[in-house]
Amino acid sequence: HQATLHLNQVESDAASDDTYTMALHKIIHKNPNLEKANGKSYDGVNPWTENTCCDNGIPLAQADLSFVYDIRDVDKTHGDKSWDMTALAQEWIDLPETNFGLLLDGDPNKETDRYRSFASVDHPDAQMLPTLKLLIEERSSPPQAASSGAPSGDQAGGGCSMRMRSPS
Numbered sequence: 001h002q003a004t005l006h007l008n009q010v011e012s013d014a015a016s017d018d019t020y021t022m023a024l025h026k027i028i029h030k031n032p033n034l035e036k037a038n039g040k041s042y043d044g045v046n047p048w049t050e051n052t053c054c055d056n057g058i059p060l061a062q063a064d065l066s067f068v069y070d071i072r073d074v075d076k077t078h079g080d081k082s083w084d085m086t087a088l089a090q091e092w093i094d095l096p097e098t099n100f101g102l103l104l105d106g107d108p109n110k111e112t113d114r115y116r117s118f119a120s121v122d123h124p125d126a127q128m129l130p131t132l133k134l135l136i137e138e139r140s141s142p143p144q145a146a147s148s149g150a151p152s153g154d155q156a157g158g159g160c161s162m163r164m165r166s167p168s
Contacts, residue, residue: 001086001089001090001134001135001136001137002084002086002134002135003084003085003086003088003089003090003132003133003134003135004082004083004084004085004086004132004133005024005082005083005084005085005102005130005131005132006080006081006082006130006131006132006133007080007081007082007104007118007119007130008078008079008080008081008118008119008123008127008128008129008130009074009077009078009079009080009081009116009117009118010078010117010118010119010123010128011078011115011116011117012076012078012115012116012117013113013114013115013116015111015113015114017110017114018075018076019073019074019075020073020074020075020106020107020110020114020115020116021071021072021073021074021107021109022071022072022074022083022104022105022106022107022116023068023070023071023104023105024068024069024070024071024083024084024085024088024102024103024104024105025065025066025067025068025069025102025103025104025105026065026066026069026088026091026098026100026101026102026103027061027064027065027066027100027101027102027103028064028065028066028098028100029049029063029064029100030042030046030048030049030061030064030100031100032061032100032101034101037061039054039058039059039060039061040058040059042061042064047059048060048061048062048063048064049063049064050063051063053108061103062105065103065105069083069084069085069087069088070083070084070085074116076116081116081118083104085102085132088102089132089134118130
């Protein structure tokens with residue numbers, strides 16, 4: 001089996017940096033409400049776990065992230081960018097109660113106002129929507145590819161949330 005997250009980059013900062021490193025993590029400990037979550041709170045009321053990583057003591061969910069599942073250097077070229085999330089998706093299938101979504105974490109080594117932005121599910125062009133592509137291998141038939149849309153945040157600088165639910 002293989003699971004690949006595909007996002008379409010639509011914008012990047014104007015700085016001369018060629019690449020921006022983005023790490024794929026599973027959200028752990030908290031079940032965020034993506035309509036209300038922000039850098040301080042996972043649901044508009046309750047705080048993310050405190051930590052000392054970030055500017056002005058704002059937790060930005062950093063203590064509520066798993067280890068890195070995949071990491072990519074994202075250039076400034078607009079278009080498809082992808083991350084391997086096979087192991088993460090398998091964990092969600094095996095333990096669906098651990099599915100609190102995922103987060104693409106922004107590059108901690110870049111200065112303020114460095115970012116990469118991706119089309120969200122609200123993008124008017126259906127070809128730009130985020131997708132999770134699954135390759136399912138069956139013993140009695142050739143590999144089958146499936147694709148499904150997935151909600152995502154609009155900007156990945158400083159963190160881009162994406163929530164996906166495994167099939168029941």
